[in-house]
Amino acid sequence: MSDKPSLPKGTRDFGPQQMAKRNYILNTIRGVFETYGFMPLETPAMENLSVLTGKYGDEGDQLLFKILNSGDYLSKVEKPIDKSAKELLPKIAEKGLKYDLTVPFARYVVMNRHDITLPFKRYQIQPVWRADRPQKGRYREFFQCDADVIGTDSLICEAEIIMMMNSTLGKLGLSDYTIKLNNRKVLTGITEAIGAPGKESDFCVAIDKLDKIGLEKVLEELSDRGLSDDSIQKVVPILEITGDTQEKIEKLKTILATSETGLAGIQEIEAVFSLAKTMEGDLSKVNFDITLARGLSYYTGAIFEIQVNNVKIGSISGGGRYDNLTGVFGMPNMSGVGFSFGVDRLYDVLEELGLFPEESLTSTQALIIHFDAPSQNFGLGVAAALRKSGIKTEIYPDKAKIKKQFTYADKKNIPYTIIIGSEEMASKNLTFRNMQTGTEEKLTVDQIIEKLS
């Protein structure tokens, strides 16, 4: 009835001020990625559903946005009323919006395997869509910034990821965060050691919640998920392991002594720490966290997550190693590792902590203010000269009262105004006003350019 416009649930517009802040984040991330030799890649917003489904688990399939076929999309359906959604879907939709950037990347690698040189390093900054129920820091359309290396199993990649995380967050002014590191092999090793092999995913889902719901509840959930009392008994000392990374590693080595996989995981973690140290990395914020599990089923080795402390928002970054993601597309044994920043959450965090620098917000440097048609006309030449020197300049387009033009500059946070009237035109000395201090001086166009360059 109402023709008031609205947005789909969980989506947002980004106004000029927000875009300035987002670009500041994006440029920072892009700069770091490129410093480490990653090259940009973009893939379509939509993929064939055959590419997307089955990669994210049953939950993930539910969260995929499907795209209705074009044209008479019901033509292939015989008796639509009798069909269940599950049977109907493949007949009316064959495309979907992408759910993350990693699966399309794997698809790209497989399709272009003869064209790319391995190891292949790419970064990708694009929106993804999930039909989740929105909450704070959780949207239906959001941007991911992925960096992945595929075609090598070198642990240098893992170490470099830690370096990139530190570097990016440092540049953004964040200091109070924790990079959590774990390894799926360690988790597998634990399930073997406690006599619950094959229960890995149940185990992961439960212990992932340790810091959220506490030890008791986790044990309850493990029991609900079918672990034996004996196994649960054996889990307790593992979850209670404390100490610094080195101590945790030593303790786990004893516990996992019988598990080949588990020991391999421990060794990888040690190697990553050692490599990062050799790269002169700051490891003070990196924490070997036994309870870090992560949901995505394709991870097989290292897993990462970043938690910003003292901010009530979910993780701002996650990633890990996957040994066989391209396998489902017919290209087995391609190990890759990567991670992703969530721009939207990073934005919320920086906003909450007031970490956006002033410079990231100023757009126009100078506004030319005029009194009448002749002075406006004169201003056009001044604007052209400033712009030629690369100075972001605006001239007020209407004939308006001075007051209004000043207010405009004020609202837009423009730091300098150049006032042009008959006096200025006669003397060629323009009034150059610092909007913050209110001080004015008479300067020639060249002098103004020098000041602003």
Added chain:
RNA sequence: GUGGUUGUAGUUCAGUUGGUUAGAACGCCUGAUUGUGGUUCAGGAGGUCGUGGGUUCGAGUCCCAUCUUCCACCCCA
């Protein structure tokens, strides 16, 4: 997807047990100040109370549906 929550001016919010013409602050516009913004003062504009139904003599207020917001679960950036 399950359970709960929210919606009143551009924004943040008041609005009594259902009762006449729905208020405030901030913002916006105009003027005091026709060559000077951010302060002050005076005035002004702006609302089919998310939307659609229902109960009632009467609904912003009660009921139902729907959309939206936020929260918990699930899961995740």
